[in-house]
Amino acid sequence: MLAGLSSQTPDKIMALMRAYAADPRTDKIDLGVGVFRDPAGRTPVMAAVKTAEERLWRNQDTKTYVALEGDPAYLAALSGLVLGDAVPADRRAAIATPGGTGAVRMGLELARLANPSARIFVPDPSWPNHAAIIGFLGLERVDYRYYDAQARGLNIEGMLADLGRAGPGDVVLLHGCCHNPTGADLSAQDWQAVAGLLTETGAMAMVDIAYQGFGAGLEADAEGLRILAGQVPELLVATSCSKNFGIYRERAGALFALAPDGPTRDLAQSNLTMLNRQTYAFPPDHGARVVTEILTDPDLRADWQAELEGMRLHMQRQRQGLADTLRDLGGSDRFAHLGAQRGMFSLLGATPDQVERMRAEHGVYMIGDSRINVAGLSPDLIPRVAQAMLAVGL
Ligand code: LMR
Numbered sequence: 001m002l003a004g005l006s007s008q009t010p011d012k013i014m015a016l017m018r019a020y021a022a023d024p025r026t027d028k029i030d031l032g033v034g035v036f037r038d039p040a041g042r043t044p045v046m047a048a049v050k051t052a053e054e055r056l057w058r059n060q061d062t063k064t065y066v067a068l069e070g071d072p073a074y075l076a077a078l079s080g081l082v083l084g085d086a087v088p089a090d091r092r093a094a095i096a097t098p099g100g101t102g103a104v105r106m107g108l109e110l111a112r113l114a115n116p117s118a119r120i121f122v123p124d125p126s127w128p129n130h131a132a133i134i135g136f137l138g139l140e141r142v143d144y145r146y147y148d149a150q151a152r153g154l155n156i157e158g159m160l161a162d163l164g165r166a167g168p169g170d171v172v173l174l175h176g177c178c179h180n181p182t183g184a185d186l187s188a189q190d191w192q193a194v195a196g197l198l199t200e201t202g203a204m205a206m207v208d209i210a211y212q213g214f215g216a217g218l219e220a221d222a223e224g225l226r227i228l229a230g231q232v233p234e235l236l237v238a239t240s241c242s243k244n245f246g247i248y249r250e251r252a253g254a255l256f257a258l259a260p261d262g263p264t265r266d267l268a269q270s271n272l273t274m275l276n277r278q279t280y281a282f283p284p285d286h287g288a289r290v291v292t293e294i295l296t297d298p299d300l301r302a303d304w305q306a307e308l309e310g311m312r313l314h315m316q317r318q319r320q321g322l323a324d325t326l327r328d329l330g331g332s333d334r335f336a337h338l339g340a341q342r343g344m345f346s347l348l349g350a351t352p353d354q355v356e357r358m359r360a361e362h363g364v365y366m367i368g369d370s371r372i373n374v375a376g377l378s379p380d381l382i383p384r385v386a387q388a389m390l391a392v393g394l
Contacts, residue, residue: 078254229258252287
């Protein structure tokens with residue numbers, strides 16, 4: 001029976017991780033998968049996470065099941081972090097999920113249950129797993145214009161024009177902040193325009209916010225999402241604690257469904273609970289409990305926020321450092337976008353052939369669309385990366 005399976009194309013980000021690991025060169029540079037790295041190239045466990053884990057180890061006296069939705073304290077704390085007071089609590093349905101990917105998957109499953117012929121409008125480009133999940137669920141994907149590769153920035157006119165074609169029963173996928181892979185985000189004014197358009201057309205947004213705190217700051221990164229949440233009647237929000245708490249492998253995320261009224265909220269909640277039950281029963285709890293401990297203890301929370309802010313500023317400095325070095329070495333400002341954009345990722349604008357040459361000839365690894373993880377840079381590495389870029393003709 002198993003011989004009847006067809007072979008699967010590996011996810012390009014995961015394939016790159018494997019290729020990097022297999023490369024014997026000791027001076028190789030990893031700008032691939034989206035994990036934070038400190039200047040020494042490590043992905044450390046955050047201090048607040050260590051403290052919270054120590055407390056859990058001391059105080060936790062059972063590991064019995066919690067609830068199909070996940071721990072209510074976790075969902076309340078995380079929903080406050082992401083949504084603030086943009087929407088009253090009695091309009092929020094929620095489930096804990098295994099990471100942000102679990103949240104995206106559950107959000108799309110919910111949309112499919114509500115409307116099996118929903119079209120999912122996806123930014124071009126987007127995180128590759130978005131298209132993979134949509135395709136796997138048999139939903140129709142419609143790409144909308146998002147990034148202007150020539151101008152190296154957001155194409156808001158094209159985006160609004162394309163989103164005008166989404167209607168009731170369709171889903172519009174938006175990145176809450178730190179757009180993956182472009183680093184080009186919507187301004188508050190752009191979010192207002194999107195909120196107005198969705199209110200007019202009746203399409204439902206699903207916001208994937210996996211990098212809150214990596215862009216302009218914890219609150220600033222949620223501003224657009226909150227503008228939207230305050231105006232549209234319905235909204236799905238997929239969030240992740242992988243990056244901003246650095247607990248990647250613990251798989252802590254959540255899906256929020258914001259409903260127009262109490263009865264619809266209850267309906268959404270019962271469907272979300274069912275989805276968790278029949279997919280994996282209970283969501284993972286350890287990472288969720290660590291996050292709750294941090295968010296609900298003022299001292300621990302302050303400690304976490306300070307460390308997160310340090311990570312954000314480190315990434316911002318690497319961006320600016322690369323942009324400045326390229327300007328000095330290349331004599332032009334054509335990479336100024338790298339300094340101006342936010343979050344973990346940007347596109348260099350290289351062709352697949354140039355990306356391949358940077359890997360083969362210079363040991364610099366990035367995704368084939370020339371997405372770099374700026375956290376993989378450091379002051380020591382920036383000159384080498386800049387020289388490799390210029391050497392391949394960028
Ligand atoms: C990435 O985009 O590199 C991260 O979100 C890791 C992943 O799962 O793809």
